[in-house]
Amino acid sequence: SALALLVLAAAVASAVAALALLPRAPVNRLCTAPNNRTGFLCDDRVTCVPASWVCDRVSNCRNGEDEQEQLCGDLPHSLPGYLVFYCSNPRSWVYADQRCNGMNDCGDCSDESWSSAACPPCGHEWWSCSPVHFEFCSCIPRRLCRDGIQHCLGWSDEFVC
Numbered sequence: 656s657a658l659a660l661l662v663l664a665a666a667v668a669s670a671v672a673a674l675a676l677l678p679r680a681p682v683n684r685l686c687t688a689p690n691n692r693t694g695f696l697c698d699d700r701v702t703c704v705p706a707s708w709v710c711d712r713v714s715n716c717r718n719g720e721d722e723q724e725q726l727c728g729d730l731p732h733s734l735p736g737y738l739v740f741y742c743s744n745p746r747s748w749v750y751a752d753q754r755c756n757g758m759n760d761c762g763d764c765s766d767e768s769w770s771s772a773a774c775p776p777c778g779h780e781w782w783s784c785s786p787v788h789f790e791f792c793s794c795i796p797r798r799l800c801r802d803g804i805q806h807c808l809g810w811s812d813e814f815v816c
Contacts, residue, residue: 685737692752693737695721706738707750740766757781757794764792782816784809 686703688694694703697716704715710727720726731739731748740754741747742761753760755774760766767774777783777794784807786795795806800816807816 684735688752692756693750694752695738697721705750706752709734709738709750740772742766743771757791757796759790759792762789767792782807782812784811784816 684696686694686696688703688705693706695706695709695716696703698718698720699716702716704721708715709721710730712722715721726733731741738751740749740751742749743763743765744761747761749760749766754766754772757767757777765771780797781794782797782800783794786792786806787808788806791806795812797816799806800812803813806812
C-alpha cells in the first residue's frame with residue numbers, strides 16, 4: 656500500500672511537471688480605457704491604461720508591464736495589433752487610441768478619414784468643416800467656435816457654429 660502511494664505521488668508529480676512545461680495561452684490585454692478608447696490591461700486585471708501610454712517610458716502599470724522590453728523592443732512590430740493603427744503611409748503609425756480622436760496624428764488625416772479609419776461623424780463637442788490648420792481634419796473642437804480666429808475655410812466657426 657505504501658508502494659502504491661509512492662507510485663501515485665510520483666505520477667502526480669510527473670503530471671504537474673508536464674503541465675508546467677506546456678506553453679501558456681497569451682494573456683488578452685485588450686480593454687476599454689477612459690473616454691471609450693482602446694487600452695492595455697495591466698497584470699492586476701483592473702487597471703486599463705490608454706494605448707498611447709504603452710511604451711512611453713513611464714510605468715503606468717504597478718509591475719511596469721506596459722514598458723517591458725518584450726512589448727516595447729521593436730515598435731510598432733512588438734506591440735499587439737490592437738494597440739496600433741497604420742497610417743496611409745506604410746512607414747507611419749499611431750497608437751489605436753489616437754485614431755478618430757479629432758486630431759491629425761498621422762499628418763495626412765488617414766487616422767481620421769472615413770475610409771481607412773472608419774471614424775464616426777463629428778461628435779457633439781466638434782464642429783464639422785474644412786479646417787485651415789493641419790492639426791484637424793474634418794472637424795474642429797467647438798471650444799474654438801466664435802473665438803475670433805478662423806479655423807474653418809468658410810469662417811463657419813465664427814459665424815454659424
